[in-house]
Amino acid sequence: MGYKIVKKRVLGPDSKMFVIEAPYVARNAKPGQFIILRVNERGERIPLTVAGSDREKGSVTIIFQEVGKTTKLLGTLEEGDEILDFVGPLGKPTEIENFGTVMTLGGGFGTAVLYPLVKAIKEKGNYVITAIGARTKDLVILEDEMREISDEVYITTDDGSYGRKGFVTEVLADFLKEGRKIDRVFSVGPVPMMKATANVTKPYGVKTIVSLNPIMVDGTGMCGACRVEVGGKTKFACIDGPEFDAHEVNFDLLMKRLGMYREEEKASLERFLEEIKKSGRA
């Protein structure tokens, strides 16, 4: 039983990459899809994007940022350890064609989710411009990987410690202002950043796709926890998405719904950190 971690890599201060043995998931996983895992018997089910998969080896790559109890707990696992439950691939794959010139934006940890997309977009023969942003230099992830597969790469940091000072959306805004032809935009990151992207591209009528990250439980359309409002209609992100047309998404609602369990998440994390301290691990 269980799903074995065959490889672990530390990407940054709070971000890690795992390669996990999950042959069934590896077999059919496509860019844009995600998995749901549960670390142990008392664990929560959390969704993570499929960052890559290898059919031959039967393995799936995930990249995650340690933000709370479950992701921190996950981060303590080592190569050879097992994850209790791992199910997927879930959600609809990204619709990728040869659009022409595609601009992809990754904000903070969204860059990890963006990575497999960029790869697939490039493989379809698109000209790919990638802009990745982070709060500060240390938090910029996957820069080398992105350079390898994009035609142009731009980096921004909020504090100017690396690349251009400011937000990724400003790079996009400048291009559009200059009249550069961009046929499609993909934007993945914190909700305010995705919302900003939508606002930038809307006046120009450039179709923009965002990958939404609402709280999920089952990921199969059974619970409705993941509901989002798109074009005034309620959709289940796990089966209708997770990607949607940015110009139709109600981002404010998404932002609020993500905060539903803030107090519980905080309590859970504190309790976990306390336990780690006691056991002298950390």
Added chain:
Amino acid sequence: MGRLILNRVPMKKRDPKERIKTFEEVALGYTPEEAIKEAERCILCKRPPCVKGCPVNIDIPAFIALIQQGKFVEASKKIKENNPLPAMCGRVCPQEEQCEEVCIIGKKGEPVAIGRLERFVADYEAAQGEVEIPEIPPPTGFKVAVIGSGPSGLVCASELVQMGHKVTIFEALHKPGGVLMYGIPQFRLPKEIVAREIDYVKRLGVEIVTNFIVGKTMTLDELREKEGFDAFFVGTGAGYPRFMGIPGENLLGIYSANEFLTRVNLMKAYMFPEYDTPVKVGDRVIVVGAGNVAMDAARCALRSGASEVTIVYRRSWKEMTARIEEIENAKEEGIKFMILHNPVAFYGDESGWVRKAELIKMELGEPDESGRRRPVPIKGSEFRVPVDTVVEAIGQVPNPVVPQTTPGLKTTRWGTLVSSPTTGATTKEGVFTGGDIMTGAATVILAAGTGKVAAKYIDYYLRNRDKPGVWEELTKDIKE
């Protein structure tokens, strides 16, 4: 025996004041003496109407006679000839509309407590140690995939494996059991009992693969072509929640019953923070609907810290679909009922949390297709009540994942699979169905019954599929 005893032997229950603080089982079951005493009320009818009232036609007088003789394990075996899930059905069947409704004694007094007796012998047998495994015939070489591990899938699988077929159940969630595991709460159907039945199915030789969503992880056709399955049973249930579609529905604090019950039961949110999944229940909770699902949600809300829980239902007491016993239990526990009311909108505070529900008064008009009187809103009767949490329990429809990813599998306009009512065969050769995705949301025993019927015809199909016209024969009474 002679004289009729009009009143049942009461079953002990936990005190309402105590039980609303825990998820421990409410009903405590009979002792052997009580069971014998209750069994003696049965007059062992020669032409027993109760048997016809049971959807799987358990030989009720036969098993009750065995209880009268103190042969409890034999009684349990007798039941299992028709129903492999007696511990569960004894607990959750709507007996008052099935076997007990037509019991002769019910004409003069209270009907024989068939469900309680069924539960008693099943629990008694389990307490004797591991239940014996029947002898399994030699392998037939056929492989059957059962999709979904609710009662229909479990029963279908256990029947097929006992006919010598190799059976694998594929389940989307991390635990098998379907609604029995994620929906019906611990205090009504302890998960240990569900686990016991599942363990039995495994010991029979059925392989259960969890974390496998047919249609996503692999499609049904891939299972056929790449994994060599010869026949399929689709028992994926009716787990797709309906929402009312009214303004404010996506505010924080508004759950579908499925989400609420899954968090509480499957993820054990009632033990947060020992278990990681939280559930957030405010002081004032309203639950919309009045079926079993609504009662379960209301009683879970009460046990999760709500101070006031109200069931809001658009029809009246008479039309409620929940088991009578559960409505009684809910009342005893202090759940309030607001009948002939319906929410029309929800309003939230700045953080987006629900704070008010706007309700409208209803009256009953002419009967609708279901034969129940149609609720009609009374114009201008709207008013607002303060709420902190809302659970919508207004019904579920079949999950579309399997039908959408399986070419050739036709659905009705209710999302159920088009199938033969007598054999369970669908519009795609080699694929059978049962349970809620066949019938629409129904009951555990009906799901079990359809699973059993499908197993019989799957076996027939496998043994005869090379003869011409077999599939046509199995599907001849399909109406689209």
